[in-house]
Amino acid sequence: MSINDIPLDIVINSIAIAGLLLVLYLYRISKKSTIATKDPKKKRTINTATFGGIQEDSEPSLKLRNPKDVPEPSDEFKSFELLDDVINDKQRKIIDNASSLKKPHPLLMSLTRDINDPKELMDIIKNDPELVVKVIKVANSSLFALRKSITTINHAIVYLGVLQAKNIAMQFALEHSAEFISQEQKRAYHRIWKASFLASSIGLLIAKDLKMDNSAELSTRCLLDYLGDISLLTAKPEIATFYLNNTSFFERVLNIQNILGTNASIMGKAFAKNAQLPEEIVESLGANTLPLVDKLKDSELSLEQQGVVAFSYIICRITDMIVFERAMDNVNIDEISYAETGCESFFHSEALVQHYGLGRINSTLRKAKFRQDVASIVDRLALNS
Structure with missing residues (x-):
């Protein structure tokens, strides 16, 4: 029997079934591909708090x-x-x-704490007048391009933000612990x-x-x-x-x-x-x-x-x-x-x-x-x- 002798409705149904099987096969392949990327042997990454x-x-x-x-x-x-x-x-x-x-520097340990309150940071920094002056000086430097000068440590903390002011103070506290004997150093x-x-x-x-x-x-x-x-x-x-x-x-x-x-x-x-x-x-x-x-x-x-x-x-x-x-x-x-x-x-x-x-x-x-x-x-x- 040649293909010309097969009734048309049988040919159409066969093509439809073949097409359906192909779709199902491709779907399973795609699922396998997705699952394969989730390698159970792979170390999971860390998602902590x-x-x-x-x-x-x-x-x-x-x-x-x-x-x-x-x-x-x-x-x-x-x-x-x-x-x-x-x-x-x-x-x-x-x-x-x-x-x-x-x-x-005696304030270094206090500055490493988790500080979120401007008043708490101000209470720490104000204990060292030299640290106060240095933080204000940096706040007024070209690094922050102020339009109006900052004259108080409270203003500096509010303008810079607690984190930025704390980190600057910490840097100067670290500098306090260093001594330099040459210009290169x-x-x-x-x-x-x-x-x-x-x-x-x-x-x-x-x-x-x-x-x-x-x-x-x-x-x-x-x-x-x-x-x-x-x-x-x-x-x-x-x-x-x-x-x-x-x-x-x-x-x-x-x-x-x-x-x-x-x-x-x-x-x-x-x-x-x-x-x-x-x-x-x-x-x-x-x-x-x-x-x-x-x-x-x-x-x-x-x-x-x-x-x-x-x-x-x-x-x-x-x-x-x-x-x-x-x-x-x-x-x-x-x-x-x-x-x-x-x-x-x-x-x-x-x-x-x-x-x-x-x-x-x-x-x-x-x-x-x-x-x-x-x-x-x-x-x-x-x-x-």
């Missing part, structure tokens, strides 16, 4: 670079071992030298000061854009990430060159470890402990370089603390590219990845972003408004001065 604004897994990488075009990390990076504790007398001596130069410190200010500002912009429920805490934490650098610079003026000569974060860590047998994480933790800062800050500062070597998830910190460290690490490495490496004049990267930045400090960043559910940071980085806000801050900081 601290990161309440992030409710989804990380966005996929844009894959902006062909893998063949991405350079291999240096041999130094591949073989690098991060020191994570005081292991010998040389380290102990350096830490003691940094700690004994000047006692931490002083220049390096002011570069670190600008980096900490920019990091806290970028951290706040991103945390607010992602609707994180502790944006103020994260902003302050980004500022404190540079505490170890201040301690190192105070103890050893000769390392100032690593903050002035376009040195990358990894090169800075590597060279300082080779020269001094310690690093900013160890020093920051020691300083914070000496200043009697909250224990969670002490411990997280001691872990703030672990993302460089992909060991944060193996630390003894709680998952929430690890998330804070991961967020701060990402923000501070972006800041480093602007302030210290001068690899860019603004945040002109589209994603947090080694392929995009070509910077070894981001080598493990995609895994970091995925593990801690921080992928939506990439969306913020691409927003024109965010880039404009950061560019404005960078311009007012006058990094070349």
Whole structure:
């Protein structure tokens, strides 16, 4: 029997049935594809109260670079071992030298508290007339481009906002703990000061854009990430060159470890402990370089603390590219990845972003408004001065 001998109604019904079966098959395939993306073996990202604004897994990488075009990390990076504790007398001596130069500012511990009330902050700052003068001076600087001068600390706090005023006061409290014996050392410190200010500002912009429920805490934490650098610079003026000569974060860590047998994480933790800062800050500062070597998830910190460290690490490495490496004049990267930045400090960043559910940071980085806000801050900081 040829196809011409088959009744027309049977042919039509057969085609209809075949079409229905095809639709059902394609539907099942699409469902399988959807389910397959939810890999049951995949580690879930962290959605704690601290990161309440992030409710989804990380966005996929844009894959902006062909893998063949991405350079291999240096041999130094591949073989690098991060020191994570005081292991010998040389380290102990350096830490003691940094700690004994000047006692931490008596108000530093109070300023690290979660402060939301302007009156509470004013009551803290007004106890140190020098701190009052310095906060007012910064408020009247070109950084904020005021049309009318601010003359009282209360006005400064109201205008700047509690968080901004607190972070500025904290920076000056940290400066109180440092002593400088050379112009190069002083220049390096002011570069670190600008980096900490920019990091806290970028951290706040991103945390607010992602609707994180502790944006103020994260902003302050980004500022404190540079505490170890201040301690190192105070103890050893000769390392100032690593903050002035376009040195990358990894090169800075590597060279300082080779020269001094310690690093900013160890020093920051020691300083914070000496200043009697909250224990969670002490411990997280001691872990703030672990993302460089992909060991944060193996630390003894709680998952929430690890998330804070991961967020701060990402923000501070972006800041480093602007302030210290001068690899860019603004945040002109589209994603947090080694392929995009070509910077070894981001080598493990995609895994970091995925593990801690921080992928939506990439969306913020691409927003024109965010880039404009950061560019404005960078311009007012006058990094070349």
